[in-house]
Amino acid sequence: EPEVTQTPSHQVTQMGQEVILRCVPISNHLYFYWYRQILGQKVEFLVSFYNNEISEKSEIFDDQFSVERPDGSNFTLKIRSTKLEDSAMYFCASKGLYGQGGSNQPQHFGDGTRLSIL
Amino acid sequence: GESVGLHLPTLSVQEGDNSIINCAYSNSASDYFIWYKQESGKGPQFIIDIRSNMDKRQGQRVTVLLNKTVKHLSLQIAATQPGDSAVYFCAEKVMSTGNQFYFGTGTSLTVIP
Numbered sequence: 001e002p003e004v005t006q007t008p009s010h011q012v013t014q015m016g017q018e019v020i021l022r023c024v025p026i027s028n029h030l031y032f033y034w035y036r037q038i039l040g041q042k043v044e045f046l047v048s049f050y051n052n053e054i055s056e057k058s059e060i061f062d063d064q065f066s067v068e069r070p071d072g073s074n075f076t077l078k079i080r081s082t083k084l085e086d087s088a089m090y091f092c093a094s095k096g097l098y099g100q101g102g103s104n105q106p107q108h109f110g111d112g113t114r115l116s117i118l
Numbered sequence: 119g120e121s122v123g124l125h126l127p128t129l130s131v132q133e134g135d136n137s138i139i140n141c142a143y144s145n146s147a148s149d150y151f152i153w154y155k156q157e158s159g160k161g162p163q164f165i166i167d168i169r170s171n172m173d174k175r176q177g178q179r180v181t182v183l184l185n186k187t188v189k190h191l192s193l194q195i196a197a198t199q200p201g202d203s204a205v206y207f208c209a210e211k212v213m214s215t216g217n218q219f220y221f222g223t224g225t226s227l228t229v230i231p
Contacts, residue, residue: 043207048217048218058218112160
C-alpha cells in the first residue's frame with residue numbers, strides 16, 4: 001500500500017537555526033498537510049496546500065514557517081528561526097481528490113519527524 | 119477554537135472482549151469525522167470515517183456510531199486483539215469551510231492477553 005514518507009525521523013537543531021522537514025506524499029494525491037504534536041498533547045493542524053499554494057493555515061503557522069513543493073514529489077516544511085517551543089513531532093499528510101461516498105477522503109499520515117530544539 | 123475531547127484517557131480490555139472508545143465534540147456544524155489509531159513511534163493511521171448524514175458505519179471489526187443530538191462519537195472494536203493496543207484519536211471537520219481537522223487528545227487502549 002502506498003504511504004507517506006518523512007525524513008529525517010529525528011532532527012536535533014540549535015535554537016535559532018533553520019530546519020527543513022521533508023515529506024514525500026502518496027504519488028497521486030493532490031492535497032498536502034503539515035501537523036504537529038507536542039509531546040502528550042493533541043495533534044494540531046498547521047497548514048494545508050493544494051494547487052501549489054497554501055489553502056489554509058492555523059494560528060500556529062506564523063511567519064517563521066513556510067511550505068514548498070519544489071518538484072513533483074517532495075513537500076517541505078521550513079522553520080526559519082527555531083525556538084525551544086517548536087520541539088514536537090511533525091506529521092505530513094496527503095489526501096486524494098475523491099473517494100467512495102463523494103468529496104471527502106481521509107488524510108494519510110507519515111510516521112513523523114521528531115524535532116528537538118536545544 | 120474547536121473542542122474535541124475524549125472521555126477516558128486510558129482503557130484496558132481483555133483480549134477477545136469488545137472495546138468502546140468515546141469522543142465528544144463541541145461544534146454542531148462538524149459534518150465529517152475520522153477515527154485514527156496511533157501506535158508508538160508511528161503517525162496516525164486511518165481506521166474509519168463517517169459523515170453526518172449517517173449514524174453508523176461498519177468496517178472490519180470496527181463500528182463508528184455518531185449521535186449528532188449529543189455530539190458524541192464512538193468507536194467499537196470487536197474481539198480486541200493485542201495488536202489493537204494504541205492511542206485512538208477522533209478528528210472532526212466542517213467539510214464546507216476548509217481543510218482543518220480538529221483532533222482529540224486521544225485514548226490509550228491496552229489489550230491484556
